[in-house]
Amino acid sequence: MNILDAAYNTVHDYKGGASALAPRMGIKSPAVLNSKVNPNTHTHHITLLEAVKLMEITGDYRILQEMCARLGKVAIDLPDIPESKRDTSLMDTFLYLAIHKGNVSKAFREMMADGRITQGEALDMSRVIHEMHVALAKLDKQVQSCMNK
Template identity: 85%
Template sequence: MNILDAAYHTVHDFLGGASALASRLGIKSPAVLNSKVNPNTHTHHITLLEAVKLMEITGDYRILQEMCARLGKVAIDLPDIPESQRDTSLMDTFLCIGIKKGDISALFKEMMADGRITQGEALDMARVIHEMHKALSELNQQVQSCVHP
């Protein structure tokens, strides 16, 4: 199976199929959802947010599992620890910083590939550094708001 097949089967194996899922996903009609998950259709595509919502609604994680398989990764269920009360927005912000660091590293590698830095490359780097600053500032604000007196 591949990612596109996983999306198709997630929709079609769900009780009621696209008819039961389309409106819950905020998609106009079952026909549009069918097109979005049809591996042979090149005009409609399921978005990442729709894929996540689809997995949340159906409890079917084949899309995630196929993504992991393709990338050589695994996904495991996190333990449910009620006393931890994970703050997912804080965790999302923290993980976003790691992603932005990766963006900076990738851009730096690309920028240095020819041994010189153009004005455009410098502007691109300034842009991703600015995004990192914003993410760090947001993380700082969220951490400060979580401090217990």
């Protein structure tokens, strides 16, 4: 996936699609929003502020994640950890790492299956490694937030 595909999918995967999102974003026509996120349309473009609003409304951060992946950066959710040490989100984050480890292993196995590495395979591997970095950074942030001051 790339940034333009992420924007397109964010709109089209949202329940009601552009018809539901356009009014909430202050865009007069669903057709205009569709044009703005269509990677093949060169006359309309989604602005940065519209992309942020789109992510806020949908709760879908694929645009941000693809930007980070392209720039070699990581975006993580800032944890909302209560004072109680009985917070299950830390354990959930830790267990979620196993899923990402499996994704890295699967991508590596698929990449090495024919004994050569293509550019597409290398990009896929970079993406899953990036997702693992995001998960690890989130875990680190949550652990740091749990420390006694």
